[in-house]
Amino acid sequence: MAEPQRIVIIGSGLAGASAAGSLREQGYDNELILFGREAHQPYELPALSKDVLLGNTDEPNRVHEADFYEAHRVDLRLGTEITEIRASERAIVDSDGVTHSYDRLVLATGSTPRTLPVPNADLPGLRTLRTIEDSLSLRESLTADARVVIVGAGWIGCEVAAAARRHGSDVTVVDPVDLPLRRVLGPTIGAVFRDLHADHGVHWRLGIGVDGFTPNGVRLADGSEVRGDVVVLGVGAKPNTDLAEKAGLTLAEGGVAVDAALRTSSPDICAIGDIAAHDHPRYGRRVRVEHWANAKDQGAHVAGTILGRSEAYTGAPYFFSDQYDLGMEYRGLADAEHDRLVVRGSLEDRDFTAFWLRDGRLRAAMNVNQWDDGVALQALVDSHAAVSPDQLRTATLADLV
Template sequence: MAEPQRIVIIGSGLAGASAAGALRERGYDKGLVLLGREAHQPYELPALSKNVLLGSADGPNRVHEPDFYDSHSVDLRLGVEVTELRLGERVVVDTTGATHSYDRVVLATGSTPRTLPVPGEDLPGLRTLRTVEDSLALRAALAERPRVVVVGAGWIGCEVAAAARSHGADVTVIDPVDLPLRRVLGPVVAKVFHDLHEQNGVHWRLGVGVDGFLPGGVRLADGSEVHGDLVVLGVGAKPNTELAEKAGLALADGGVAVDGALRTSHPDVCAIGDIAAHDHPRYGRRVRVEHWANAKDQGAHVAGTLLGLDEPYTAAPYFFSDQYDLGMEYRGLADPEHDQLVVRGDLDSRDFTAFWLREGRVRAAMNVNQWDDGVALQALTDAQATIPPDQLRSATLSDLA
């Protein structure tokens, strides 16, 4: 495969900017264009629901230093959106009417916060959290100590609730599932987060969905109402696959279908980050992950694919969260409703590591307020090691790894 003379990356988030950086690090010195909808230089998202919202930072971390793009001859074009990917012509068209020819193209279009298709969904004042402007505006609103209703008890919903309580707001969290984060962590570990928020003053309305939005709050499916000055939606994100679908690329599992090396159904097009439904060699099925590490690592990996390497992307999912005095890291991919849970440490004091085993193998591990075993936990989950539960509870993890 001849080295491409021009690569266009569509999407200037963490995934796209990481791909641009990795290409230059690998010595690629030909034409490189990075197109992004936002007006800001590429930045990372985790701080938006953590440090920025809490007030300990006034902005997120940049992916690269401000002068990186000029000094590395990356043609960074901000505030533009791609409207067409013409595969036959090898051309990308953006909202300014400009066309960008390419030999290879990377789709890193990210995702958009979901809303709920219920009456009142178009009322002004419903908040989502995706951009730095969203985070700063929400922080300013929380500083007024309003009554806050958070719809959704996933990671974003829980982090927003924790930040709102840190500002002194009255907070109610609504979710149709009976425990926060249950789908990710299972009932036992999810109860830890439930109790953490309850002890910090959060009011739960669980096991009931939202039937509609009101000018002063939310109407629930049981007919009751929860009143609030501010409603924040944390009900997941929708992958931005419209461009790929319009171009005729194959879709799968809610995203853009990519092979082990992150190539789409067209050999000149790769897809990474939130939109990539990756044929993961470690798990033997497609995996689509909407987390920081996945965007960063797939961005770095796809550079090799673009330059002709055929190496599979094998990294296990990783994410982290900070809520009140609880910090955690999760590695791997579990089915918590069916996998065997093994706990090392004490759930009640929120000082533990949880393992999820399937057929005796470590499928995932989550350390909570324990920070010494990250390397060992990564090795155990990467290897899907077969370790007896009693050893996971008591043996030195570095020895097991």
């Protein structure tokens, strides 16, 4: 297959910028254009709900150094929105009506924070967290006299709650699920995070939905109101698939369907990151992951696919979180409500590793305030190791690899 003369990447987040960097690392020397809607050079998102929101820094980590793009002849076009893909013509159109041709196209369009289909969901004071501007603006509002209401007890909601308490704000978290993070971690580990935040002064309103918003706060389904000066929505993210859908690409699992090597239904287009509904050989089904490591690793992998290699992307999901004095890393993909949970260490002391087993094989692992076994945990999760609960509780994990 002839090497493409022009590769275009839509999306200047971690996935898109990683793809650009990997293409140059792998020897691609022809024209490379990276379009981004934001005015900033590509940056990573985790710090927005962690160090930036905590006040430890004003800047997130950049994907590449500032001079990388010029030095590596990456044509970085910031502040540019792409409005149309013409797959049959191998061309895209920007918001100024300018057409740009491509030989290969990478979609890395990311996600947009979700809102709720309830009255007054468009009130101007409601906050979401997706950009550096969002994080810096929200941080200014997290004062010691602020009443903060967070809708959503997932990862963003919990991390915003931890940052708000660090700034001394009065914090209430609302979620229709009865425990934070239950869908990802199950009831036992969800209770650990509930108690962690309660110990730091967070008020929980769990098991009850939101009926609407008011200028004074959040109205709940039981008719009560939680008053707040700052209301933050942390109810998930919507993959930005509009371009792909209008172009006629196949969609699946809420995202853009891609094969094992990250190719879409159009032979010249790949999709990576939040939008990619990946036919994952490790799990035997489509998997769509909205985490930092997935964006970074798929961005690196897709370069090889574009340049003619067809190796499957096999990376297991990985994410991390820091809340108060609790740090954790999660590897793998579990069904936390049904897989068997095994705990090594102490839940009460928040010093443990949790394992999820299905049919006697390890599906996922999460280390909490334990940092010595990361390599072994990754190897065990990657291999779907056949291990017993007793081995996981007592054996040296490296010996099980």
